[in-house]
Amino acid sequence: MLQIERLTKRYAGGTVALDQFSIELGPGVLGLLGPNGAGKTTLMSILATVLRPTSGSVRWKGNDALENPAEIRRVLGYLPQDFGVYDRLTGVEFLQYLGRLKGLSGRGLRASVDEMIDLVNLRNAASRPLGGYSGGMRQRIGIAQALLGNPEIVIVDEPTVGLDPEERVRFRNLLSELAHGRIVILSTHIVSDVEAVADRIAVIRKGKLVRIATPGELLAHAAGRVFRVVVGAEQLPQLQQSVAVSSISRKADGVHVRFVADTPRIGGAVEAEPTLEDAYLLTNVEAA
Numbered sequence: 358m359l360q361i362e363r364l365t366k367r368y369a370g371g372t373v374a375l376d377q378f379s380i381e382l383g384p385g386v387l388g389l390l391g392p393n394g395a396g397k398t399t400l401m402s403i404l405a406t407v408l409r410p411t412s413g414s415v416r417w418k419g420n421d422a423l424e425n426p427a428e429i430r431r432v433l434g435y436l437p438q439d440f441g442v443y444d445r446l447t448g449v450e451f452l453q454y455l456g457r458l459k460g461l462s463g464r465g466l467r468a469s470v471d472e473m474i475d476l477v478n479l480r481n482a483a484s485r486p487l488g489g490y491s492g493g494m495r496q497r498i499g500i501a502q503a504l505l506g507n508p509e510i511v512i513v514d515e516p517t518v519g520l521d522p523e524e525r526v527r528f529r530n531l532l533s534e535l536a537h538g539r540i541v542i543l544s545t546h547i548v549s550d551v552e553a554v555a556d557r558i559a560v561i562r563k564g565k566l567v568r569i570a571t572p573g574e575l576l577a578h579a580a581g582r583v584f585r586v587v588v589g590a591e592q593l594p595q596l597q598q599s600v601a602v603s604s605i606s607r608k609a610d611g612v613h614v615r616f617v618a619d620t621p622r623i624g625g626a627v628e629a630e631p632t633l634e635d636a637y638l639l640t641n642v643e644a645a
């Protein structure tokens with residue numbers, strides 16, 4: 358159990374990146390969803406004990422993880438957003454190096470590294486220097502190092518950035534398999550990244566927890582608040598000013614607009630089945 362209580366982070370210069378953020382986590386995947394600058398990386402860095410909060414507490418199995426970080430560090434796998442790699446090392450060498458830092462050695466280390474290489478589909482590149490890896494390959498090595506040593510807590514900050522659609526799907530499947538019995542925290546600003554895998558979604562905005570719910574609960578909350586309408590191109594600007602538009606597509610019969618609002622607002626609008634994208638947009642509308 359990971360208990361995060363009233364975490365606040367004020368950076369030098371005055372930006373309040375986290376504002377009394379509280380959440381309690383058990384096993385499963387938490388999708389941390391929020392726009393750029395919402396405070397996702399700040400929260401994750403604090404949980405990974407590489408950044409100290411201004412105030413608030415983090416408890417792991419009842420113990421203060423900020424005062425005594427050794428215990429949480431032992432069970433932690435972390436992929437930072439700005440993950441740097443050592444260009445001269447090969448994929449295998451790099452994972453072995455980090456595995457040793459995590460306390461693995463000998464046959465156990467070799468077996469873990471081997472397993473991770475296959476897990477992230479890098480077998481063919483494993484003995485090549487990281488300097489020659491593409492962005493997506495680097496990201497996959499980053500995911501592999503986070504999972505080394507079977508961590509109880511996995512924190513991955515925007516792990517799907519740079520992955521192609523096929524690898525995204527692979528990664529999602531990997532996460533769902535991994536989630537059993539451990540805490541996985543995944544940040545993203547892309548709804549579809551968490552839609553299929555997250556047990557719960559925490560929406561963060563301006564350092565505050567806006568909502569925490571299952572995807573199903575978010576969808577249920579949006580029911581009756583999503584509409585679609587076909588308008589002329591000249592009506593579009595006005596509509597965009599009065600409602601939160603979730604999608605626009607131009608077709609032969611006019612502009613098809615999807616929006617969230619409490620009432621249909623405009624003649625001809627009909628209720629639509631909410632998607633998680635709509636539900637997320639609604640949380641932003643309600644928080645604003």
Ligand SMILES: Nc1ncnc2c1ncn2[C@@H]1O[C@H](COP(=O)(O)OP(=O)(O)OP(=O)(O)O)[C@@H](O)[C@H]1O
Pocket residue numbers: 368369370372373374391392393394395396397398399400438546
């Ligand atoms: N080292 C720092 N010094 C000063 N301000 C910072 C620092 N790091 C982050 N901030 C500010 O804190 C706020 C939250 O940033 P953070 O990186 O946590 O957001 P994020 O949700 O991870 O955003 P992104 O989606 O862009 O990764 C932003 O306003 C950012 O400019």
Ligand SMILES: [Mg+2]
Pocket residue numbers: 397398399438514
């Ligand atoms: Mg970030």
